[in-house]
Amino acid sequence: MSQSTCSEPNQTVPVGCGSNPDSLSWPFGGSCHDTEFLHKVLAALKRHEAFLEEIERASSTGGFIWRAATGQMTCTGEVYRIFELDVTVPVTLQLLGTRVHPDDVSLIHDMIQRAQALANEFEYELRLRLSSQIVKYLLLSARRSEDVGDEAQYIGTIQDVTQRRVSEEALGNMRSDLARVARVSSLGILTASIAHEVNQPLSGIMTNASTCLEMLAADPPDIDGARETARRTIRDGERACEVIARLRALFGKRAGRTESVDLNAATRDVIALALSELQRRHVMLRTEFAEELPVVTGDRVQLQQVILNLLMNAAEAMSGVEDRQRLLLICTEPHSGGDWVRLRVQDAGVGFAPTDATRLFEPFYTTKSGGMGIGLSVSRSIIESHRGRLWAEPNAGPGATFVFAMPARETVGTRGPAKRAAIGPQDNALPSMRTA
Amino acid sequence: MPDASLIAIVDDDVSMRQSLPDLVERFGFAVRVFASAEEFLASDCVGQTKCLILDVALPGMSGPDLQRELSRRGQKIPIVFITGQANEDLRRQLLEEGAVECLFKPFKPTALLKALNTALGVD
Numbered sequence: 001m002s003q004s005t006c007s008e009p010n011q012t013v014p015v016g017c018g019s020n021p022d023s024l025s026w027p028f029g030g031s032c033h034d035t036e037f038l039h040k041v042l043a044a045l046k047r048h049e050a051f052l053e054e055i056e057r058a059s060s061t062g063g064f065i066w067r068a069a070t071g072q073m074t075c076t077g078e079v080y081r082i083f084e085l086d087v088t089v090p091v092t093l094q095l096l097g098t099r100v101h102p103d104d105v106s107l108i109h110d111m112i113q114r115a116q117a118l119a120n121e122f123e124y125e126l127r128l129r130l131s132s133q134i135v136k137y138l139l140l141s142a143r144r145s146e147d148v149g150d151e152a153q154y155i156g157t158i159q160d161v162t163q164r165r166v167s168e169e170a171l172g173n174m175r176s177d178l179a180r181v182a183r184v185s186s187l188g189i190l191t192a193s194i195a196h197e198v199n200q201p202l203s204g205i206m207t208n209a210s211t212c213l214e215m216l217a218a219d220p221p222d223i224d225g226a227r228e229t230a231r232r233t234i235r236d237g238e239r240a241c242e243v244i245a246r247l248r249a250l251f252g253k254r255a256g257r258t259e260s261v262d263l264n265a266a267t268r269d270v271i272a273l274a275l276s277e278l279q280r281r282h283v284m285l286r287t288e289f290a291e292e293l294p295v296v297t298g299d300r301v302q303l304q305q306v307i308l309n310l311l312m313n314a315a316e317a318m319s320g321v322e323d324r325q326r327l328l329l330i331c332t333e334p335h336s337g338g339d340w341v342r343l344r345v346q347d348a349g350v351g352f353a354p355t356d357a358t359r360l361f362e363p364f365y366t367t368k369s370g371g372m373g374i375g376l377s378v379s380r381s382i383i384e385s386h387r388g389r390l391w392a393e394p395n396a397g398p399g400a401t402f403v404f405a406m407p408a409r410e411t412v413g414t415r416g417p418a419k420r421a422a423i424g425p426q427d428n429a430l431p432s433m434r435t436a
Numbered sequence: 437m438p439d440a441s442l443i444a445i446v447d448d449d450v451s452m453r454q455s456l457p458d459l460v461e462r463f464g465f466a467v468r469v470f471a472s473a474e475e476f477l478a479s480d481c482v483g484q485t486k487c488l489i490l491d492v493a494l495p496g497m498s499g500p501d502l503q504r505e506l507s508r509r510g511q512k513i514p515i516v517f518i519t520g521q522a523n524e525d526l527r528r529q530l531l532e533e534g535a536v537e538c539l540f541k542p543f544k545p546t547a548l549l550k551a552l553n554t555a556l557g558v559d
Contacts, residue, residue, distance in 0.1 A: 204451030
């Protein structure tokens with residue numbers, strides 16, 4: 001991989017603008033008679049060159065000059081290394097193009113077209129496919145410099161971002177693995193609740209059908225009554241189907257997708273599944289849903305996982321509470337003039353120590369004996385992958401509040417952190433810390 | 437024919453509140469229905485109820501809470517628990533505390549009739 005030839009003497013050294021003879025001409029004019037001084041200057045230049053090369057290597061970033069009309073290029077050593085080219089070969093864009101991944105060749109054509117249209121700057125992410133079946137991810141950016149005659153000339157950089165991309169992919173895979181584990185473990189927690197939800201309508205079906213038969217067997221048969229109980233049987237059957245459909249939507253295997261999500265409706269579905277589990281734990285649930293809540297964009301099921309996780313955490317935090325009501329409040333609200341949407345889950349549980357406010361979200365941090373401690377860290381990574389934020393606040397009274405904020409759909413696609421500052425925990429007047 | 441014995445049903449689930457009364461009436465009993473334990477306690481039929489069909493998981497005061505409250509008040513109403521959670525430990529505990537029966541939903545109508553007859557001391 002390493003291009004040791006670059007630093008060996010007496011070779012074409014493609015560092016700086018080294019391959020362009022003009023650029024090495026004596027810059028002070030006239031001739032220099034002081035050879036000692038000349039040696040000093042050359043030594044300084046070499047040191048400077050070596051320094052630049054170190055920087056290039058360390059940052060995996062090479063530089064180039066591109067004359068758009070001819071395709072002729074002058075490149076630094078790192079570009080040769082990235083493209084795995086022999087340093088003695090004259091570089092053209094056409095030559096570099098032969099190394100580009102077939103799916104990304106169109107980007108090179110696009111770049112040529114933009115140069116013909118005299119674009120001032122451009123940036124591309126493209127992949128290389130090298131002979132060794134190695135794929136590299138590059139970030140290429142350039143801007144137009146002084147034109148040479150009629151020719152547009154661009155100066156730019158090419159950065160090898162393969163490591164970063166590979167890590168991002170690994171991180172993404174790990175996140176979905178963890179999310180799956182979290183889903184399965186919440187399925188375990190909810191099993192009793194789900195059985196309860198299905199058993200209710202089943203019970204109705206059996207009771208109604210029996211009553212219906214009794215009514216038909218009576219003398220004279222109660223036809224109207226039988227009709228009514230048959231109707232109820234159907235309705236209960238539909239209700240059981242709805243529970244199953246909800247379960248399938250929440251726990252079935254599926255690929256991630258992006259859609260418009262109404263957080264109010266998504267939260268109601270989660271509550272419907274968790275309600276009897278909350279009841280079993282003597283949790284009083286109160287909801288305050290904002291009317292006309294802006295929709296958000298994202299993966300509905302992932303967001304429901306986060307909501308479910310926050311609900312279960314809140315219930316868990318209150319499991320030992322006996323001296324006060326186990327009140328759980330869920331509310332949704334528009335924020336920052338409707339550019340953001342917030343969801344808050346407030347409990348009256350044990351709360352957390354101020355020092356734990358950030359540790360709560362670390363993977364495998366748990367206060368539960370049977371907990372895996374992945375819920376909150378996965379929840380946070382899900383919210384962050386939706387360009388949102390998730391944080392915890394202590395309550396003025398007992399307990400804690402977990403909040404996530406997400407951009408409303410209308411603002412998705414606008415760039416920059418302009419409105420970010422307004423959504424963090426810092427704009428909440430933090431009440432005095434109290435934990436049990 | 438003597439007046440039909442009054443059976444009170446307490447269940448927060450609407451399917452049960454609609455379907456059970458018709459069935460219990462078919463068995464020949466009089467029926468009153470309540471959505472919560474508090475509602476039942478506040479009603480005028482606590483003293484007349486011959487048997488209580490009581491859901492375990494209720495919002496607010498739970499079924500077992502109501503059982504204890506009635507016992508504290510000295511109201512000896514036979515109780516048939518019904519629950520959507522098939523938990524044998526819970527069932528054993530409720531029976532130990534004096535419940536006549538604890539049926540897991542969905543239960544057979546004949547099982548309910550049998551429990552009601554036991555509660556009312558009918559064979």
